[in-house]
Amino acid sequence: MKTTRLAALTIAVTAALFSSQILAEQSVRHLPERDVTVPDTVSPSMQAVIGRPLSPIWREHPKSADDWKVLIARTAEARLATLPDLRERLGAKVEPTVIGGVKAYLVTPGSLPEGNRNRLLVHLHGGGYVFFPGESGTGEAIMTAGYTGMRVISVDYRMPPDFPYPAALDDAMAVWREVIKTTDPKNIAIFGTSTGGGMTLAMVLRAKKEGLPLPAATAPGTPWSDLTKTGDTYFTNEMLDNVLVSDDGWLGDAAKLYANGHDLKDPMLSPVYGDFQGFPPTILTSGTRDLFLSNTVRVHRKMRAAGVDAELQVFEGQSHAQYLADPTAPETREYLAELTRFFDKHLGK
Amino acid sequence: MKTTRLAALTIAVTAALFSSQILAEQSVRHLPERDVTVPDTVSPSMQAVIGRPLSPIWREHPKSADDWKVLIARTAEARLATLPDLRERLGAKVEPTVIGGVKAYLVTPGSLPEGNRNRLLVHLHGGGYVFFPGESGTGEAIMTAGYTGMRVISVDYRMPPDFPYPAALDDAMAVWREVIKTTDPKNIAIFGTSTGGGMTLAMVLRAKKEGLPLPAATAPGTPWSDLTKTGDTYFTNEMLDNVLVSDDGWLGDAAKLYANGHDLKDPMLSPVYGDFQGFPPTILTSGTRDLFLSNTVRVHRKMRAAGVDAELQVFEGQSHAQYLADPTAPETREYLAELTRFFDKHLGK
Numbered sequence: 001m002k003t004t005r006l007a008a009l010t011i012a013v014t015a016a017l018f019s020s021q022i023l024a025e026q027s028v029r030h031l032p033e034r035d036v037t038v039p040d041t042v043s044p045s046m047q048a049v050i051g052r053p054l055s056p057i058w059r060e061h062p063k064s065a066d067d068w069k070v071l072i073a074r075t076a077e078a079r080l081a082t083l084p085d086l087r088e089r090l091g092a093k094v095e096p097t098v099i100g101g102v103k104a105y106l107v108t109p110g111s112l113p114e115g116n117r118n119r120l121l122v123h124l125h126g127g128g129y130v131f132f133p134g135e136s137g138t139g140e141a142i143m144t145a146g147y148t149g150m151r152v153i154s155v156d157y158r159m160p161p162d163f164p165y166p167a168a169l170d171d172a173m174a175v176w177r178e179v180i181k182t183t184d185p186k187n188i189a190i191f192g193t194s195t196g197g198g199m200t201l202a203m204v205l206r207a208k209k210e211g212l213p214l215p216a217a218t219a220p221g222t223p224w225s226d227l228t229k230t231g232d233t234y235f236t237n238e239m240l241d242n243v244l245v246s247d248d249g250w251l252g253d254a255a256k257l258y259a260n261g262h263d264l265k266d267p268m269l270s271p272v273y274g275d276f277q278g279f280p281p282t283i284l285t286s287g288t289r290d291l292f293l294s295n296t297v298r299v300h301r302k303m304r305a306a307g308v309d310a311e312l313q314v315f316e317g318q319s320h321a322q323y324l325a326d327p328t329a330p331e332t333r334e335y336l337a338e339l340t341r342f343f344d345k346h347l348g349k
Numbered sequence: 350m351k352t353t354r355l356a357a358l359t360i361a362v363t364a365a366l367f368s369s370q371i372l373a374e375q376s377v378r379h380l381p382e383r384d385v386t387v388p389d390t391v392s393p394s395m396q397a398v399i400g401r402p403l404s405p406i407w408r409e410h411p412k413s414a415d416d417w418k419v420l421i422a423r424t425a426e427a428r429l430a431t432l433p434d435l436r437e438r439l440g441a442k443v444e445p446t447v448i449g450g451v452k453a454y455l456v457t458p459g460s461l462p463e464g465n466r467n468r469l470l471v472h473l474h475g476g477g478y479v480f481f482p483g484e485s486g487t488g489e490a491i492m493t494a495g496y497t498g499m500r501v502i503s504v505d506y507r508m509p510p511d512f513p514y515p516a517a518l519d520d521a522m523a524v525w526r527e528v529i530k531t532t533d534p535k536n537i538a539i540f541g542t543s544t545g546g547g548m549t550l551a552m553v554l555r556a557k558k559e560g561l562p563l564p565a566a567t568a569p570g571t572p573w574s575d576l577t578k579t580g581d582t583y584f585t586n587e588m589l590d591n592v593l594v595s596d597d598g599w600l601g602d603a604a605k606l607y608a609n610g611h612d613l614k615d616p617m618l619s620p621v622y623g624d625f626q627g628f629p630p631t632i633l634t635s636g637t638r639d640l641f642l643s644n645t646v647r648v649h650r651k652m653r654a655a656g657v658d659a660e661l662q663v664f665e666g667q668s669h670a671q672y673l674a675d676p677t678a679p680e681t682r683e684y685l686a687e688l689t690r691f692f693d694k695h696l697g698k
Contacts, residue, residue, distance in 0.1 A: 027400030031588050033382040039581040041647060051376030232388040232637050232666040236589055239380050288581050288646060293637055297663045298390060304662070305683065312661045313653070314646045317581040334654065 036240065039317040045329035050242070050289070050317050058245035061253055065161035068130060068257070071250075075127075076136035086139060086327060090146025094138055100178030102171040103156040105138050107145040116150045119187045119347050120179060122172075122215070123154040124203075126194030126321065128224070128254035129168055130159055140193055140324055147336035148343060153179060157199075164260030165269060172203050177212065185213040186348040191339070193321045194292070197223025197284075201271035201299065204279060214280050217346035219339055221285045222292040222321055223299060225272035227255040227264045231294030241291040243320040272298050276306040283311045283342045285335060287318025313338060385589065388666040394678035399591070399638070399666050407594035410602055414510035417479060417606070420599075424476075425485035435488060435676060439495025443487055449527030451520040452505040454487050456494040465499045468696050469532045471524065471564070472503040473552075475543030475670065477573070477603035478517060479508055489542055489673055496685035497692060502528060506548075513609030514618060521552050526561065534562040535697040540688070542670045543641070546572025546633075550620035550648065553628060563629050566695035568688055570634045571641045571670055572648060574621035576604040576613045580643030590640040592669040621647050625655040632660045632691045634684060636667025662687060 038051040057075065062068040087094060091110030098104065107123075121144060125137030134156055141154035157171035179188065190200045197220030207214055229235075229247040238246045259269055267274030272295065282303060286296035293314070303310035315323055315331055323335040387400040406424065411417040436443060440459025447453065456472075470493060474486030483505055490503035506520035528537065539549045546569030556563055578584075578596040587595045608618055616623030621644065631652060635645035642663070652659035664672055664680055672684040 027387045029385045029589055029591065031380070031383050031385060034380050034587075036378045036380060036584050038376045039584075039643070041580050041643065047376075231390050235385050235388075236638060237585075238383075240378055240585060242378065288642055289585060293663075294388070294390065294665055297637060298665055300662070301665065301683070304687065312663060313649070314642075314661060314663055316643055316646055316650065334650070338653065 042315075042317050043330045045326050046317070046322070046331050049322050049325045049329065050319065052242055054239075054242050054245050058249040058251075060250045062250070068161045072131055072133065075131050076133060079132060079136040079139065083135065083139060083142070086142050089327060090142050092142045092146045094135065094142065096135075097153075099153065099155075100174035102174045103134075104175060105135065105141065105154040105156065107138060107141045107152040107154055109145045109149045109151070111149060112151065113149050115349050116148075118183065118349055119150050119343075120183045121145070121148070121150050121152045121343070122175065122179065122188060122190045123152050124157070124172060124190070124192035124196035124199040125154060126192065126196045127159075128251055129165075129195050129258035130161075130250075130254045133159060140196070143324065143327055143332070143336060144191070144339065147333075148340045150343065160254075160257045160260070165258050165262050168258070169199065169202055169206065169268060172199055173206055173210075173212075176203060176207065180213055184348060186216045188215045189217040189219060189343050189347060190215045191219035191221070193221035193324060195224050197221050198225055198227075198271055201225060201274065202268050205267055205271055205274040208275075208278060214278070216348060217280050217343060218282045219285075219342065220282065220296075220299070221323070222287070222290055222296050223271070223284070224292065225295040225299045226270045227259065228270065231272075231298055233291060233294040237289055237291050237293060237319075240289050241319040242289075243322065244291040247291070272302065276303045276308055279303060279306065279308040279310075281309040281311075281342075281346045283313070283338065285313050285315070285323060285338075287315040287320070287322055289317060289319045291320055311342070391664075391666050392679045394675050395666070395671070395680050398671050398674045398678065399668065401591055403588075403591050403594050407598040407600075409599045411599070417510045421480055421482065424480050425482060428481060428485040428488065432484065432488060432491070435491050438676060439491050441491045441495045443484065443491065445484075446502075448502065448504075449523035451523045452483075453524060454484065454490065454503040454505065456487060456490045456501040456503055458494045458498045458500070460498060461500065462498050464698050465497075467532065467698055468499050468536045468692075469528060469538075470494070470497070470499050470501045470692070471521075471528065471537060471539045472501050473506070473521060473539070473541035473545035473548040474503060475541065475545045476508075477600055478514075478544050478607035479510075479603045482508060489545070492673065492676055492681070492685060493540070493688065496682075497689045499692065509603075509606045509609070514607050514611050517607070518548065518551055518555065518617060521548055522555060522559075522561075525552060525556065529562055533697060535565045537564045538566040538568060538692050538696055539564045540568035540570070542570035542673060544573050546570050547574055547576075547620055550574060550623065551617050554616055554620055554623040557624075557627060563627070565697060566629050566692060567631045568634075568691065569631065569645075569648070570672070571636070571639055571645050572620070572633070573641065574644040574648045575619045576608065577619065580647055582640060582643040586638055586640050586642060586668075589638050590668040591638075592671065593640040596640070621651065625652045625657055628652060628655065628657040628659075630658040630660075630691075630695045632662070632687065634662050634664070634672060634687075636664040636669070636671055638666060638668045640669055660691070 123141040158167040507516040
């Protein structure tokens with residue numbers, strides 16, 4: 001009897017394992033090797049951006065704090081070189097300042113319309129919580145100030161390797177607590193791209209937790225909302241996105257460097273796991289090739305489920321954050337026009 | 350002299366060809382072979398849908414009208430078998446009718462709230478302009494009537510192989526001209542998925558052209574807005590989307606069968622090439638693995654550029670139209686809740 005039962009059990013277990021294995025094999029989508037060309041459904045300037053080779057630094061794996069600092073300095077230098085032309089083109093003025101003890105840049109548009117005098121945008125730059133310290137992180141703020149005609153405070157938050165979590169967020173919150181002393185939060189939006197988008201979300205989650213006033217609107221562009229390699233396009237857009245390319249390069253390393261042992265799924269690090277109830281109106285942006293398309297749409301769906309007035313826009317063919325890659329591209333102007341409309345609609349005067 | 354000039358020209362031309370070849374080679378993104386698993390960022394029901402094997406019919410290439418009819422009958426039968434359960438689950442009643450000389454189904458929700466008595470939804474079913482004739486095309490109408498609590502007219506438009514373009518659109522317009530005689534167009538929305546989404550767009554373009562009143566809102570779900578293989582995700586999501594899989598299967602054949610020699614880029618066939626000025630408020634839906642993600646976002650961007658109040662939602666991990674694949678999935682309810690809110694906001698009473 002015992003032997004028979006055991007045999008039956010063995011057969012049952014084997015069958016179960018076998019059928020779950022079949023299921024797993026069916027579930028896996030096998031994608032053949034292939035070459036994908038640049039789509040002709042975007043502007044020539046955007047075709048050039050989409051056609052760029054994979055980011056030359058995507059699979060760097062700095063081994064020490066010093067290695068990181070060399071890479072950070074190199075990328076900052078390249079970015080800084082582009083800023084004088086950008087400032088001139090957009091007619092924006094950039095001044096270093098200190099707000100609530102935190103370094104920041106005040107970016108003023110060439111002309112400040114009467115209706116925007118009492119408005120303020122708070123900007124968090126991107127760069128995986130490691131790149132673009134100091135003035136090198138002001139590019140997006142310059143474009144946004146120039147286009148929206150609104151003043152922007154770009155926060156030069158502290159970053160790893162010297163200052164891991166929660167330094168960056170602490171700095172952003174210190175600036176927030178300070179600016180709402182002099183500007184009505186109903187007249188303020190918070191925005192940023194990639195890490196800046198993730199920080200935008202984390203700031204509101206933390207402001208909610210601390211009982212602080214919330215901004216009137218937020219604009220997280222392709223937010224790094226999940227610091228773990230979780231979400232479909234981390235896999236489906238791998239090697240297709242020419243900006244981030246894969247989580248298995250510097251990106252995944254930067255997540256761990258920033259978290260410094262904290263749980264990567266803590267909503268203060270991966271805000272997609274946060275509670276979006278009561279969030280202000282939000283506009284989210286991504287692209288069809290973006291490694292963070294899932295990071296973006298997962299937040300959008302969670303916000304909609306929580307009843308948030310959340311808009312989504314997804315740009316054809318674009319990899320991560322390419323709506324900022326060429327200030328002269330029609331798609332960049334289109335993106336900034338949407339932001340301008342959105343802020344103008346939701347911000348008080 | 351002549352020889353020297355010719356030599357110089359030859360060198361210049363060769364250099365130009367060579368550099369453009371280098372550029373072209375750089376622009377191509379080489380994607381290695383790989384296996385992609387089902388994301389765990391969707392509900393278990395949606396994981397089952399996403400994990401389904403590739404559509405068993407995707408690479409059918411019917412060679413004759415009779416071959417098409419066999420395939421059409423087979424798919425219709427399978428779909429019909431699912432409808433009794435769907436009708437019962439949603440509590441909707443389906444009655445055949447004729448409107449403006451065109452066959453249609455009147456789908457009535459189990460309970461019709463007072464505020465919806467004067468409202469009407471016009472539905473165009475999907476199926477590549479060939480599949481789901483007769484009652485087999487009513488599934489989406491049943492779900493939508495049941496969930497929104499609104500009456501739905503589902504148009505059983507004529508299709509190839511017997512009736513190519515413009516029969517389908519002529520039928521849809523005949524229904525439109527008829528229903529606006531008895532229901533205020535301000536109380537009507539037009540909606541549909543895939544081919545139904547493309548037809549929704551084409552109907553409004555044609556109504557504009559003919560000077561007819563427009564509906565109060567439209568909801569094109571992952572619209573077949575471009576009948577040619579144009580747009581990035583036709584390529585990037587090829588073999589990843591388990592529903593359509595590729596344009597190189599029955600889908601591309603169906604486009605040609607329907608067009609019957611007409612220009613595939615005519616906006617009445619590929620509405621993405623139309624003029625969206627003056628379009629009513631529109632909600633567009635797609636998924637990150639959808640072969641028609643580009644078909645969806647290209648329309649969204651064109652609408653936004655034309656100043657249309659156009660919303661976009663993109664569901665995590667979903668292939669083509671999978672927001673309709675399992676009526677019990679939370680994502681399906683989420684989709685239908687968004688549609689309900691949108692119609693309720695924009696339709697008069």
